[in-house]
Amino acid sequence: MTDTIAKRCEESGLRMTGQRRTIADVLDQCRDHPDVEELHARAAARDPRISIATVYRTVKLFEEEGILEKVDFGDGRARYEDAERAHHDHLIDMTTGRVIEFVDPEIEALQEKIAEKLGYTLKGHRMELYGIPRKTHESRGD
């Protein structure tokens, strides 16, 4: 149901160079949230000529085309994810750094309601939950 990133690039009329195709492919295969340096490492594994400057330029371009979305986990590095995948928020496991994606329609609705109450039309939001794995039942002393 979701087109590849490369396909959407072509539909946007972007010139598809070898580097852009490689970066698009790498992004398609991401199941995690790599930062730009990591993205560059993965792209360079396929084509060592790709420079990090190109990766920066490319993700910014894709973002401007609405193909990617920038996310920020507060660690000072930019991350990008496929904008076309269903919208979701993030829960970050504070013990491992693992990122869990989730969608909650109630939250979405509530956010819209809050914005409206404050006199605004909601255009976007960012929400991250930070948590630790719940003790299932062996615990004493929470």
Add this chain to the structure above:
Amino acid sequence: MTDTIAKRCEESGLRMTGQRRTIADVLDQCRDHPDVEELHARAAARDPRISIATVYRTVKLFEEEGILEKVDFGDGRARYEDAERAHHDHLIDMTTGRVIEFVDPEIEALQEKIAEKLGYTLKGHRMELYGIPRKTHESRGD
């Protein structure tokens, strides 16, 4: 119900230098969300000898003591706010950059429920809404 920042610094056993006191006072008087450079400008207006390095060191120290909380509006600059003030989230006016603080108990409860459903105990969260002012002439009942 809220002590001044300077008072909390003393209670934390921090050595209170002139610079720290000035920075604490500036923070107490903030009704907005200045970045570190702006904080330095306000502090330097009272004591021109304060360097920006000291401001950076001081806000980080206060954060480690739990007196301040770092917030990030995605513009690449760090901002800090009083951690003891009642918890709130932010709505950012996309047309002006103005930041509106709000609290919504429903959201808080929902977030906790979501974390729990995913097997986590919620330890913190970050939520920013981005919106544009709503046209008022068609609104009813505000």
Add this chain to the structure above:
DNA sequence: GTATGTGCAAAGCTTTTGCACCCGC
């Protein structure tokens, strides 16, 4: 008096950019 804080400037990190060369269309 001593441990700690501070100013200055240099360095660190992530990201951007100028410029000469390269490539998709």
Add this chain to the structure above:
DNA sequence: GCGGGTGCAAAAGCTTTGCACATAC
């Protein structure tokens, strides 16, 4: 072929840090 893309390295922002000096307790 031409206009835009790329690599390299330098530069730009924000933040941190080494070092010599200053200051709180």
